Amino acid sequence: MKKSAEDDFRRFVHSRWPRLLRTAYLLTGHHQDAEDLVQAALARAYTRWEKVCGAHDQDAYVWRILINTNADRLRRRRIGEWLTHWLPERPAADRADQVVERSVLLDALRALPARQRATVVLRYLEDRSEAEVAALLGTGVGTVRSQTARALRRLRAELPRLTASERV
Known part of the structure; x- marks a missing residue:
């Protein structure tokens, strides 16, 4: 080079x-x-x-x-390769709620299939358009929309359950 x-x-x-x-x-x-x-x-x-x-x-x-x-x-x-159980971040005194929320969100993201996780991460956390995500994933815009909708549906169903278990 x-x-x-x-x-x-x-x-x-x-x-x-x-x-x-x-x-x-x-x-x-x-x-x-x-x-x-x-x-x-x-x-x-x-x-x-x-x-x-x-x-x-x-x-x-x-x-x-x-x-x-x-x-x-x-x-x-x-x-x-055997992975150990996931270790949560240690909460800081001033940001404990943020750590718990982040931990719950990451758990919910881990539960998604790889393709749905990729669409959510690229669309909402990387702030990319549907067309950009479709180009990056090599799919159509309609596929991105359906994968994103399925992922959001699963996240909405999963997050209340995870937050309830965190309170226990």
Whole structure:
């Protein structure tokens, strides 16, 4: 890779890392998995950087790589890895309610199928339009709408149950 292209890639990574990591965390539900996902996606983007630079929207191209890498990760999930039970964040004295709300929301997101979780994360947490989400996921706008509607229906049904169990 030419020095100028490598510098462009470094600037891209530096400016997009926090947002990519947040999206990856919302897709995976674990900090370590999110970091691994972003690194794998950026490694793929690096090998195709000239193609990424030639794309109309570099962000959309890299986000698509991130989403596809996550889908690949889910398809290849190995049985040899045993995860421990999820550990909640320790509540801070001044933000305890926020931690509980965030924890409940993350639990509800984890319960969604990967495709529905991706549409909710991209639509509402990444603030992307239906057309952008459809392009990123490689589906039609109607599919995005139906997946989002199903996900929201499940979240609405799941959240009251989770908040009630938190109170007990």
